[in-house]
Amino acid sequence: MAGLATQEQRRSGERLQRLLAGYRPQSGVFDELLDADGRPRPHWSTLLNTLADHTGGELEARFATADRYLRDSGVFYRVQDDPTGGERPWPLAHVPLVIPAAEWRGLERGLIQRARLLDAVLDDVFGPGQLIKDGALPATLVAGNREFHPALRGVPVKTGRRLAFYAADLGRGPDGRWWVLSDRAQAPSGSGYALENRIALAGAFADLFGRLSVERLAPFFQAFRDGLAAASGRDEPRIGVLTPGPLNETYFEHAYLARYLGFVLVEGGDLVENDGTVYVRTVEGLKRADVLLRRLDTDFADPLELNAASHIGVPGLVEAIRRGTLTLANSLGSGFVESPALMSFLPGLARRLLKEELILPSVATWWCGQPQARETVRAEFDARVIGSAFGRRIPVLPGQGGTIGADLDGKTRADILEWMERRGVDLVAQEVVHLSTMPVWQAGRLVARPFVLRAYVAATDDGYAVMPGGFCRVSDTEDARAISMGSGARATDVWVLSDKPVEAVSLLPAPDKVRVHRANASLPSRAADNLFWLGRYWERTDITLRLVRALSARLSEAVSGGRGGASATKRLIETLVGWDAVPAALAGLPANVPMAALTEAVGTGSALVLAREARRAASAIRERLSGDTLRPIDELVALLDAARSDEELTPPEAHALTERAMREIAALNGFIFDSLNRRGGWRFIDVGRRIERAVAIARLTRQFGEPTATPDMLDLILEITDSQITYRRRYLFGAARLPILDLALLDPAMPRSVAFQVNEIVAHLAALPLDRTDGMLEPCRRLAQRLAAELATQEAGGIDRTRILGFEQQVMQLSDEFSSRFFRQNRLDGSDVKGLT
C-alpha cells in the first residue's frame, strides 16, 4: 500500500512539474506563485495541486463553466468605442490570485488608515480649510483639482464621513512591498464584477473553494449596507443607487449592486428636489430619498450649482445636502483625493491629521507646482513618467495616461519643459513602477503575467472595513511596467485565505428579523416607462414577424407553383413598406421583402430594429428583469443579426427563420405570463403589449378588411389574429367580411381582438395606484372605460373604415394619457407635495 501512495505522490509531482514547465517569472520582478528559488510559495499549494490533478481538458471544461455563468448572468460592460452601443462580457482569467491571511492583515491595516486619512483630507478641504491656511496643502494644488468646486466649500455632511466607499489600485514592487498606484474615491467601480467573478470561479471549483478557507465577500457588503442605512438617521430609509444611465460603461454594475444590495436604481431624471428634500418619481407619486450611493460624477450631479450643462443631474441636489435631508455616498467632491498630485503630501498629512506614519506607501510622485520638485524632475526627466496632475488635458502631453520621459522626442520634451516653467502646477512626475506577476492559464499551461489588484474599503457602523478579496486586472503582455497595463486585458477573483474556519454568510437576513409582506417598493416612473416600451416593441416585433411569415409562406407557394393570392401578397408588401419594415424601393422585388423585413438595419420597422429597441428598453431596467427575461431578447437579436449577409434568403429560408424567431417570442411571452411578479412592473409590460396589439389589429382590419377585400385578404386577418379555427367552427362558409371584423375587433373572447386588449387595459388600470383623491376618474381611466363600452356595444354591421380609424386613434390617445399619468410627472404643484413619505 505504501508503495502505491508513493507512486501516486510521484505521479502528482510529475504533473505539477508539467504544469509549471513553462512558468518563467522575469528576473527582477516579484512573482506571486514562485519564490526567488523557483519553489511554489506554500499558500498556492492546494490550488496548484488541484490544477495538476486535472487533465488540460478537464480544466478547460471547468473554465468554460465559469465563462458560461458570466455570460448567462449578463455580466457586461459597455464598450465605449462601439458606435452601436455594444456590450461585451468582461473576460475572466481563470486562476484566482491567492493571498495568505497574515499578509492580508497588513494590507488591511494600511487600507483602513488610508481611507481615514483621505476622509480627513476631504473634510478639511471642503470644510475649514486649515491645511491650506497653514500651507500644509498649497492653495493652487487644491484649486487645480477638478473635483474642487468652490460651490461645495462649506456644504456639510450629515454623517461626518465624506468617503463611504473607497478603492485603491495596488501593485507589488520587486522588493515584495505593496504600493498604492492610484486612489479611487469618486465612484469606485469593480466591486460588483468582483462578486460575479467570485460566484463564477467558486462555482467552477466548488470542491477546491470548499477545501481552502477563503474569506467570504457577503459580510462586507452587509456591513456597508447597514452603514448606509444608519447614515440616513431614518428608520426605514429609501436608499438608491444614482447612475448616469445605461450608456455608462459600468451600468451593468450599477444595476447589479442595486439588485444585490436591495436598493432602487435611479437616474437623475427619476429624482426631483422640492423645498430642500429629494424625492423619487414613482408610479405611486413622489417618495422621499434618504441616501444615494453615487455613481454619477460630482460635476454632473446638479445643473443649478455645479455644471449648468449637465442633463443627467438633479437640480437642487446640493441644496438638499446642505439642508441635511439627503446623504450622498460618496459625498460630492470625494474624487478630489484621486489626484496623483496629492500623493507626495500624504506622509506629512498622515502625521499631521492622524498622528501616524503612513503604512501603505504611494508611488513616488513629484508635483511640479513646487520649485524644488520641478528641479528634481528636470534632472531625472528620462526616468520619470510625466503626466497630468489633475486629469486635465494638457496640449503638450502626448496622451492622457502619462509617458516615460525617455520615450519622448526632442520637440515634445522641449514643449513639456516650457509648459513646466510656465505652468508646472498642471504636471506630475512619477517613478516607473514594476508590477509583480501571477499565474494565468494560457493555451494549456500557466504563464506569469503582471497584474494590478483593486481593493475596496467601506464605511460601516464599526469604522472602515476592507473587502476580503478584490478585483484583479491582469495584463496580457509580459511588460511588467505599470504604465503598459492599460485597463488590463482580463479580470480575475482574489482569494484571501483565512486562518480560521469561514462561515457561509449570504445577504439574507436572520429568520427572526424577517417580516412577511407582499408589497413591492414603489416602481420608479422611468422603470415603468421602460417596461411599457419593452412591451410595445416586443409586441410590434411579434406582429411584424407574423406578417413576414404570412408573406414568405405565400411567396414560397408561388415559387413552388401554388396559387398564393396576388392581392394579399401585394397588400402585405405595401403594409410592410408602410410600417417602415422595408424600404419602398423593394416593393418591386417581392422575393427580397421577407429577408429585408427581418434583418434590415436601417429604418424603424424591421424585426431586427424592433428587437434591438426592445433590448435597449430591457437593458435600461436589467436590475428588475431576470436572465430568463433578457435571454430570449438577446437570442432573438443574435438570430436576426446572424442572418444578415449579402446572400439573399429565399422565401422558404426566410419562412424558416421567422418560425425560429417566433419561438423566442413565445419563450418570453410564456415567461411574462407565467413567472413575472403580478404586483411589480408586469402590468406596465402588459399594457404596452395590449396597446401595440390593439393598434396593429385595427390597422390590419382597415387594410385587409375593406368592403372590396378578396377572400385571400380576409383570410390573412384570420391568420394574423390566430382565429382560423374559431372561424371555421362558427361559420360553414368561406371567409366573409362581417364575421371576420367581429372576431378581430369586437369579440371580447378572442385574445387578439381589439375589444379584448381594451378590456385587459381597463383591468390593469383598476389595479394600478390612483393619483387623485377626489374620487373622479383620471383621464386615462375615463378613456379606457369609454372605449371598452363602445366596443362592447358596437355591432359588426355598423363598422366601416372611419369607425375602425376612430378606435385606433382612441387607443393611441389612451397610450398618451397613460404615459403622462405614470411616466411624466413634471408638474410639481405645491399642494401635491404635502403629506408625502
Place this chain on the structure above:
Amino acid sequence: MIYDLAHVTRYDYSAPVAESRCLLRLMPVDRPGQKVQAAKLAFEPEPARQVSRIDAFGNHIVEVEFDKPHKSLIIKATARTSIERSMFTVPAATRPWETVREAAREATDLSEAGPAIYLYESRHIAFDTRVTDYCAASFPPGRPILEGALELARRIQKDFAYDPKATEVSTPLARAFQVKRGVCQDFAHVMIAGLRGLGLCAGYVSGYLRTVPPPGKPRLEGADATHAWVSVWCGPEIGWVGVDPTNGILASDDHVILAIGRDYADIAPVDGVIIASGNHKLSVAVDVVPVARA
C-alpha cells in the same frame, strides 16, 4: 459717479413652460470702489419661490422657481450704484510678472479673493499654445505685470474686430482667436487664456458701461448690453486690477461690476433648468444712466 442701472431680460417660449428654475446673477454687490445703494428684482409672472445667497465667488445669487405654466418670462433688475475708483494703479510701478507668478504659487488663500482659483483651465478657458504665445509677446522678462496686461489689452483691441455676428456664447475661444473677431466676452476669454497660459491668475468680470459717454468723449463698445472685462492679479500688495481688452483701457469709473468668476460659465446672468418642449426667444435690454449730483 452714481448710476441707475436697468437690466431687462425677456424670454418668449413657443410652447408653455410647465416648470422652471432659474439662477440669477443680476444683483450687484459692494466691492472695493463700488457701493450699491439700492437693488431690486421684479418678475412677470411672479415666482413661487425665491431664495437669495452669496455664492463662492462673492456674487449675489437669486434662485427662483416658477410652477405655473407660462409663455413668457420677464426679469427686471434695477440698481443704484456709486463708483469711486480714485486710487488708480500705476502700471509701471507694479511687480515684475515672474515674481507675481511665484507669489501666486505661495498663496495660502483659497477664497474668491485669492489668486489660486483663477489659475487653471475652466469651462470656457481651454489652453491653446497659440493663444499663450500671442500673449507672451507682451511679457518680456522683468516687465511690470500691469504694464504687460494693459499692452496685451491694447493689442487685442487693435488686432480683433468688434463683430457681434461672428460669435455666440458657446463659441470656443480658439475659434474667436483664429478669426480675430468677436465681442467683449470673446476678448476677455482670449486674454484670460493667455494670462493663465503664462501661469498668471485672471478672472472674468461681467458688468455694465455707462450708456451715454461724458461730453466730448467717445462712446465705448459694449455700452448697450452687459459688458465683460478681465481682472488681473498683480501680487499680494495690489491684488486685483480690472483691464478692459474690448476698449484697451484699465477699468474706470465708467465700469460697474455685476459679477466675477473664472469665466462666463460662473457669471451667466441667467442659468436655468426649464421643462418645456419648444424653443425660446431671448431679448435683453440694458440701460446705465448717470444720476446728476444734487
